[in-house]
Every structure is written in C-alpha cells, then in structure tokens.
Amino acid sequence: MTLKNFQLVFMIFAFQFIAANSESDLTSASIFEDEPLTPSIYKGLEGWAIGEVSLKVTKKFSIDLAQHVRHKYDISLLDKYFTQVGFNYELFKDFKVAVKGRFISDNDTEGNIQGIDSKFRYQTDISYKHDVGIVDLTYRLSYQNSNELGMSDIPNQYARFRTGVNYKIKAIKTIVKIEGELFNQFQKDNQDNGNNLYRLTMKLNRKIKKNNEIGVFYRIQKDIDRIEPVDRKIIGLKYSHKFDLTK
Numbered sequence: 001m002t003l004k005n006f007q008l009v010f011m012i013f014a015f016q017f018i019a020a021n022s023e024s025d026l027t028s029a030s031i032f033e034d035e036p037l038t039p040s041i042y043k044g045l046e047g048w049a050i051g052e053v054s055l056k057v058t059k060k061f062s063i064d065l066a067q068h069v070r071h072k073y074d075i076s077l078l079d080k081y082f083t084q085v086g087f088n089y090e091l092f093k094d095f096k097v098a099v100k101g102r103f104i105s106d107n108d109t110e111g112n113i114q115g116i117d118s119k120f121r122y123q124t125d126i127s128y129k130h131d132v133g134i135v136d137l138t139y140r141l142s143y144q145n146s147n148e149l150g151m152s153d154i155p156n157q158y159a160r161f162r163t164g165v166n167y168k169i170k171a172i173k174t175i176v177k178i179e180g181e182l183f184n185q186f187q188k189d190n191q192d193n194g195n196n197l198y199r200l201t202m203k204l205n206r207k208i209k210k211n212n213e214i215g216v217f218y219r220i221q222k223d224i225d226r227i228e229p230v231d232r233k234i235i236g237l238k239y240s241h242k243f244d245l246t247k
Contacts, residue, residue: 040222040229047075048236056244060090060211064100079104094129104146121146129166136166138179157186164201177203192226 052066064086072079084103090096104119127140140162147155164179183197199222205215215238223229 014152022190024206028175040231041071042231042233043106044076046079046232047071048234050236050238050240052238052240054242056242056246059246062088064088066115077109078107094131096125096127097240098127099123100125102146119146120149129184134167136168138162138164138166159184159186162199170207174204174206177201179203186201194225196226198224199223213240213242214238215240 020233039225047070047118049069050066054062054064056062064084066084066086067079067081069081070079082102084102085099086100089098090200097117100123102121102123104121106117106119108114110118121144123142123144125140125142127138130137130139134189140160142158142160142162144158145155147153160181160183162179162181164177167176168174169176179199181199181200181201183199184195184196185193185197192213199219201217201219203215203217205213215236217234217238219232219234219236221232221234223231
C-alpha cells in the first residue's frame with residue numbers, strides 16, 4: 001500500500017466518523033422520499049469497562065476469559081454485565097477462527113416488567129490480518145445468536161462484518177486502530193431485518209508491561225431503518241493480561 005492509498009483509506013474513515021457524529025439525519029432516503037425519517041433517539045453517553053485474561057496454550061490455540069460491565073444514560077445507570085469465554089485457533093499465519101460464549105445479565109429499565117434478565121449469546125468468527133507496510137488491514141466475519149434464558153422466543157441472529165486499519169507507533173508501544181462494522185439481522189417477525197446497525201470505533205492500545213495491555217476507545221453506534229432507532233456514543237476502557245504457556 002502506498003502512502004497515497006493509506007491517506008485515502010484514512011480520509012474515508014475520518015469522513016464516516018464526522019458524518020456519524022453529526023446531528024443531521026440527512027440520508028439518501030430523506031433526499032428521494034417525501035415522508036420524513038423516524039428521528040433517532042440519543043440516550044446519553046455510555047461507558048464500557050472490560051477486564052480480560054488470555055491464556056496461550058500452544059502456538060496456535062488460546063483461551064480468553066473476560067468480564068464486561070456497561071453503563072448508560074451518561075454512565076449513571078447499569079445497562080448490563082456479562083462474562084465471556086472465547087476459544088481461538090490460528091489456521092495459518094494471521095488467519096484465525098474463534099468460538100465465543102457470553103453469559104449476560106441485562107438490566108431492563110423499560111416496559112411494564114423491569115429487572116435483570118438472564119441471556120446467553122454465542123458467536124463464531126473468522127478473522128484475517130493483512131500486513132501492507134506501514135499499516136495492517138484487519139477483517140472479521142461473525143455469526144451471532146442470542147436468546148433470553150428460559151424463553152422460547154425467536155433468537156436474535158446477526159451476520160457481522162468488521163474491517164479496520166492498525167498503525168503501530170513503536171516509540172511508545174502504542175497501536176492506533178480505526179474500525180468500521182456492519183450488522184445484518186436475519187429474518188425475524190419484525191421490520192428490523194437486514195442491514196440495521198453500524199459501528200465506527202477509534203482505539204488506542206498500549207503495552208504497559210511485558211504481558212499487560214491497556215486500551216481506550218471511542219465508539220459511535222447508529223441504527224439503520226429501525227422502527228425505534230437509537231444512536232449511541234460510547235467511551236471504553238480495557239485491561240488485559242496474557243499468560244504464555246509456550247515459553
């Protein structure tokens with residue numbers, strides 16, 4: 001990748017961030033249709049905190065265990081917390097497959113019945129990192145299935161595609177990441193099917209000791225053509241520690 005091409009990729013991501021962060025609801029639909037769009041709802045800044053331990057069992061196989069806590073309404077109210085277990089295997093250099101299970105406690109604060117709901121979600125990933133010189137390009141394709149435990153309702157199923165650009169600042173051991181992700185919901189008995197959600201994220205990851213890493217991120221998440229669209233602005237903090245049994 002030439003410097004000119006890298007600048008083009010960066011400008012595209014920067015433009016998407018600016019557009020997503022704008023208060024304007026201008027889209028192609030609003031230009032060509034007479035009916036006004038359903039306005040998106042913004043419910044305040046969210047805060048996500050993640051603590052993760054990773055165990056590298058062999059050169060190709062690793063296990064992750066993470067605890068997540070999320071707050072909403074300007075980080076004043078608990079949204080959910082969950083434990084996630086992931087199994088990762090590298091088929092060949094920089095090409096990985098993964099299976100993840102998530103046990104969720106969701107704080108339902110809307111509707112007639114409120115309280116903590118227990119849910120389970122599993123996800124399968126295939127991912128690839130492509131080194132193109134001064135940056136790495138990343139790609140991830142996922143299938144996600146979630147359901148409320150004890151309920152017989154139809155599960156929420158998504159196909160997700162994420163792509164990103166990573167740039168390593170070697171002098172300060174920091175990686176700058178810019179990522180975009182699109183969610184496609186499988187057929188369900190509502191009007192929220194198809195491509196109905198996207199995320200744009202900026203991250204900074206830094207090694208603070210040999211096996212420790214801390215990361216911060218800012219994320220914009222927007223619903224697309226949903227019955228009740230919600231826009232989210234999220235700040236996050238992640239700490240991870242890695243154990244390596246291969247050494």
